[in-house]
Amino acid sequence: MPVRRYDNWIDGDWAAVAREEPIERRSPAHGELLAAFANSTGVQVDEAVAAAKRALRRAETWSDLPGGERAHLINRWLDLIAADLERLAAIEAEETGKPIRYARGEIAWSIELGRYAAALAWQIPGEAFSHIGSQNLGLVTRSPRGIIGMIVPWNFPMVTLFQKLPFALAAGCTCVIKPSEFTSGTALEVAALAAKAGLPSGVINVVTGTGARVGEALIDHPDIQMVSFTGSTAVGKRIAQRAGEQLKRASLELGGKAANIVFADADIDSALDGVLFGYVLNQGEECVQGSRLIVEEGIARSFVERLVERSAAVRVGMPLDEATDMGALIHEQHMNKVLGHVETGKREGAKLACGGQRLVKDGLERGYFVAPTVFAGVRPDMTLFRDEIFGPVLSVTSFRTVEEAVALANDTRYGLGNGLWTKDIDKALLVSKRLHSGTVYVNTYLETAVQLPFGGVGQSGLGRENGMEGLLEFMDVKSTFVKLGKRSDALPHARA
Numbered sequence: 124m125p126v127r128r129y130d131n132w133i134d135g136d137w138a139a140v141a142r143e144e145p146i147e148r149r150s151p152a153h154g155e156l157l158a159a160f161a162n163s164t165g166v167q168v169d170e171a172v173a174a175a176k177r178a179l180r181r182a183e184t185w186s187d188l189p190g191g192e193r194a195h196l197i198n199r200w201l202d203l204i205a206a207d208l209e210r211l212a213a214i215e216a217e218e219t220g221k222p223i224r225y226a227r228g229e230i231a232w233s234i235e236l237g238r239y240a241a242a243l244a245w246q247i248p249g250e251a252f253s254h255i256g257s258q259n260l261g262l263v264t265r266s267p268r269g270i271i272g273m274i275v276p277w278n279f280p281m282v283t284l285f286q287k288l289p290f291a292l293a294a295g296c297t298c299v300i301k302p303s304e305f306t307s308g309t310a311l312e313v314a315a316l317a318a319k320a321g322l323p324s325g326v327i328n329v330v331t332g333t334g335a336r337v338g339e340a341l342i343d344h345p346d347i348q349m350v351s352f353t354g355s356t357a358v359g360k361r362i363a364q365r366a367g368e369q370l371k372r373a374s375l376e377l378g379g380k381a382a383n384i385v386f387a388d389a390d391i392d393s394a395l396d397g398v399l400f401g402y403v404l405n406q407g408e409e410c411v412q413g414s415r416l417i418v419e420e421g422i423a424r425s426f427v428e429r430l431v432e433r434s435a436a437v438r439v440g441m442p443l444d445e446a447t448d449m450g451a452l453i454h455e456q457h458m459n460k461v462l463g464h465v466e467t468g469k470r471e472g473a474k475l476a477c478g479g480q481r482l483v484k485d486g487l488e489r490g491y492f493v494a495p496t497v498f499a500g501v502r503p504d505m506t507l508f509r510d511e512i513f514g515p516v517l518s519v520t521s522f523r524t525v526e527e528a529v530a531l532a533n534d535t536r537y538g539l540g541n542g543l544w545t546k547d548i549d550k551a552l553l554v555s556k557r558l559h560s561g562t563v564y565v566n567t568y569l570e571t572a573v574q575l576p577f578g579g580v581g582q583s584g585l586g587r588e589n590g591m592e593g594l595l596e597f598m599d600v601k602s603t604f605v606k607l608g609k610r611s612d613a614l615p616h617a618r619a
C-alpha cells in the first residue's frame with residue numbers, strides 16, 4: 124500500500140493543518156512508513172466542535188429525525204464500511220501490528236455493533252405514567268446529550284470507536300473523535316464513508332494528534348457535553364478529574380487484569396484453547412486479556428506443560444500474512460515496558476516456563492515482537508499478578524478450594540472481565556455471581572453478543588457500552604408532569 128497522508132475530517136470534508144509537521148506512523152512490524160496524520164492543536168478542535176454544533180442545531184436533519192431515519196442512514200454507512208472491509212482491515216492490521224485475520228474480524232464486529240445500535244434508534248425508550256391521579260399525566264422522555272468528545276486507544280481502534288460512535292449517532296448526538304496518534308487511519312476512513320452514505324456534514328468529525336494537545340482541548344471545550352474515553356486507567360483518572368471540575372459527564376473504559384479460573388472438572392482441551400487465545404489475542408494488548416491463569420492445584424502441572432507446548436506453536440509473524448496468529452507490539456517503548464515486566468517477574472521469583480524474549484529472527488528483526496510468555500508459581504503479591512502488562516504474558520497461580528479461586532480472581536483493583544471453566548453448572552453460576560467484573564465468560568473466553576453491555580467496575584472504569592445501556596449513556600432524561608383540566612389553586616387566599 125502507498126503511504127497514506129491524512130488531513131483532519133471536519134464538517135464533511137478534509138481539512139489541512141498548516142505549519143505543523145505531521146505525525147508519522149511507521150510499521151511496528153517492519154519499520155516502513157505507513158501513514159502521516161495531522162498534528163492538530165486546540166484550533167482544529169474548536170473548528171470541529173463548531174461544525175458538530177452547527178450539525179446539532181440543524182436538528183431537522185439529524186437529532187430531530189425519526190429514529191428510524193437515522194437508522195437507515197447509519198445502515199447505509201455500515202454497508203459502505205462492509206464493502207470496504209478488506210482495505211480497512213489492511214490499514215488496521217498495518218497500523219496496529221495485529222494479524223490481518225483478526226483485523227478483518229474487528230471490522231466485521233464493528234459493523235455488527237453498528238447494526239444493533241441502528242436497530243436501537245427505532246426504539247429509543249420513553250415511559251408514560253397515567254395512574255398518578257385522574258387529572259395527571261407523567262412523561263419520561265429522552266433526548267440526545269449533544270456533542271460527544273470521543274477519545275480512543277490504539278489496541279482496537281475500530282471496535283473501541285464502534286462501542287461508542289453508532290450508539291451516540293443512534294441517540295441523535297454529533298461528535299468529535301480523537302483517535303490514537305499511532306492508529307488514526309480507520310477512524311478517518313470511516314468518517315469519510317459516512318459523508319458518502321449521506322450523513323449530514325458535521326455529525327462526525329475527526330481531529331488527530333496527541334492526547335496532551337487534542338485530547339485535553341476536547342475535554343476542556345465548553346460545548347462538549349460528554350467525554351467518552353477508552354484507554355489506560357492513569358489517563359482515565361486525569362480525564363475524570365478534568366471533566367469533574369467542569370461538571371461534565373465522562374464515561375470511562377479503562378484497563379483490566381482478568382483472571383481465567385480453570386477447575387479440574389473442566390473440558391481441559393477447550394480450557395487450554397481459551398486460556399491461550401485469551402492471553403495471546405492481539406499480542407496481549409487487550410483490555411480483557413486473560414492475563415492471570417488461576418488453575419486447580421491437581422491439574423496445574425500438566426495444564427501448564429500443555430499450555431507451554433501450545434504457546435510454542437503460536438505463529439508470530441507479519442500482520443498481513445494470513446498464517447500469522449500474533450503480530451507486533453505497538454511501538455518500541457511499549458515492547459520495552461513488556462520486557463521490563465518479564466525481568467521484574469524473574470527478579471521477584473516467578474518461574475519462567477516459556478518465552479520472555481524479543482523475537483529477532485526469520486524476518487522479525489525490524490519489528491517489536493515478543494514471544495508468548497508463561498510464568499508459573501506467581502504469588503498475588505508479585506507485580507506480574509497485579510499490574511496490567513498489555514503484552515503476551517500470562518501469570519499462573521494455583522488454588523485448592525472454590526473459595527480460594529474466587530478470592531484470588533477478585534484480588535485486583537481492576538474489574539473488567541473474568542473467565543471460568545467447569546462442567547459443574549452450580550459451580551459455574553455461583554462463582555460467576557461472586558466475581559467482581561463487568562463481564563464473566565463461562566466455558567469460553569472473549570466471546571460475547573452485541574446485546575450485552577460492556578464495561579468495568581473498580582479501576583476498570585465508569586459506565587457501560589453496547590446494548591441498550593450503551594445507547595442510554597448518550598441520552599439525557601426529561602420528566603414532564605402534565606395537569607389535565609382545571610388545576611386546584613395552591614394559594615387560594617392570594618387569588619384577586
Ligand code: NAD
Pocket residue numbers: 274275276277278279283301302303304332333334335337338339353354355356358359361362375376377378379409410411511513539579583584
Ligand atoms: P492511553 O490512555 O495512553 O491513550 C488512550 C487515548 O487517550 C489516546 O487517544 C491518547 O492520545 C489519549 N490521551 C493520552 N493522554 C491524554 C490526556 N492527557 N488527555 C486526553 N487524552 C489523552 O491508552 P493506550 O495506551 O492508547 O491504550 C491502552 C490502554 O487502553 C490499556 O490500559 C487498556 O486496558 C485500555 N483499553 C480499555 C478498553 C476498555 O474497553 N475498557 C479497551 C481497549 C483498551
